[in-house]
Amino acid sequence: MTEARLWKSLKDGTVQCRLCNHYCVVRPGERGKCGVRANEDGVLYALNYGKIAALNLDPVEKKPLYHFQPGTRTFSFATMGCNLRCAFCQNWTLSQPPADDGRIEGRDATPQQLVDEAVHLGAASISYTYSEPTIFFELMQDTAKLAHARGLKNIMVSNGFMSRECLDALGPDIDAINVDLKSFSESFYKDTTGAHLKPVLDNLRHIKHTLKWWLEVTTLLIPGQNDSKEELDKLTDFLVGEIGPDTPWHISRFHPDYKMTDRGATRLDGLETAYAMGKSKGLKYVYIGNMPGANKQQTECPSCGALLIDRTGFSAGRTSIQNGKCAKCGEPIHGVDLG
Numbered sequence: 001m002t003e004a005r006l007w008k009s010l011k012d013g014t015v016q017c018r019l020c021n022h023y024c025v026v027r028p029g030e031r032g033k034c035g036v037r038a039n040e041d042g043v044l045y046a047l048n049y050g051k052i053a054a055l056n057l058d059p060v061e062k063k064p065l066y067h068f069q070p071g072t073r074t075f076s077f078a079t080m081g082c083n084l085r086c087a088f089c090q091n092w093t094l095s096q097p098p099a100d101d102g103r104i105e106g107r108d109a110t111p112q113q114l115v116d117e118a119v120h121l122g123a124a125s126i127s128y129t130y131s132e133p134t135i136f137f138e139l140m141q142d143t144a145k146l147a148h149a150r151g152l153k154n155i156m157v158s159n160g161f162m163s164r165e166c167l168d169a170l171g172p173d174i175d176a177i178n179v180d181l182k183s184f185s186e187s188f189y190k191d192t193t194g195a196h197l198k199p200v201l202d203n204l205r206h207i208k209h210t211l212k213w214w215l216e217v218t219t220l221l222i223p224g225q226n227d228s229k230e231e232l233d234k235l236t237d238f239l240v241g242e243i244g245p246d247t248p249w250h251i252s253r254f255h256p257d258y259k260m261t262d263r264g265a266t267r268l269d270g271l272e273t274a275y276a277m278g279k280s281k282g283l284k285y286v287y288i289g290n291m292p293g294a295n296k297q298q299t300e301c302p303s304c305g306a307l308l309i310d311r312t313g314f315s316a317g318r319t320s321i322q323n324g325k326c327a328k329c330g331e332p333i334h335g336v337d338l339g
């Protein structure tokens, strides 16, 4: 077993995990809310270290990251587990078993083996994704350091509910992140995900303005849950005013899954309404994802409207960006290694 990082001893063998904003107090013989961190005789262990439950070579666009090394492949993996309990989880067979029944399955792999495989496959980066990378922090941190040494970038795809200590411990090891901003309502976060809104907002500010990782934000739009005009008004005001208009915002289509099967998939007109609101507020890069036919996946110059990156599905085609600027009018285009 691998000893966990970011925890402290309390009294009588009890410990507190400091990895995410739940700050679980874990008694001997028990596990934290995520089901992957266990207190054995007063020491906290990461039970999922090196237990790879999902692994693929993906287009970076699938994360989704549209402004970070477009057109490249990213070696993507996960262990089982999550610190949230979203009723609408679209990956619940991977994220929920450790908390549901204690199961932690996966094939053994070391950070060195993972990085070797990524290099062998020609990946430009490694993505910590699919479940919630916060809860496989130790494996991510070890792998990310090795990946940097081999010239690969590191990407997190996260719910953003990690602790400040977790973010700062990762620091320069991470280059880019996509954070799910699931709603702008504390009651939604509390009742539907088991988490809280404020820590996610604080983390978004910290990532953008202090850590300066490349940041893109995704919102899964659920009919009747988080798509009211009032809520989207607040969410887009926050993105523009506090995170910055240069932050790409991905609006993603919900489909019925896990414990939320009582409503249909998000309709195109709902996605388009959110898209129009984001654009009208001044967000420069807004995208609709997971919706064939929406035709809102292209990157256009926010100044002259020229088509800069033409995307079909998850593949990025022709780019008209030179030295980080629109080839037609010279407007700076935000992102990393855009061309």
Ligand code: SF4
Residues within 6 Å of the ligand: 017, 018, 019, 020, 021, 022, 023, 024, 031, 032, 033, 034, 035, 036, 037, 083, 134, 135
């Ligand atoms: S990662 Fe979060 S949910 Fe898991 S034990 Fe630590 S504080 Fe609790």
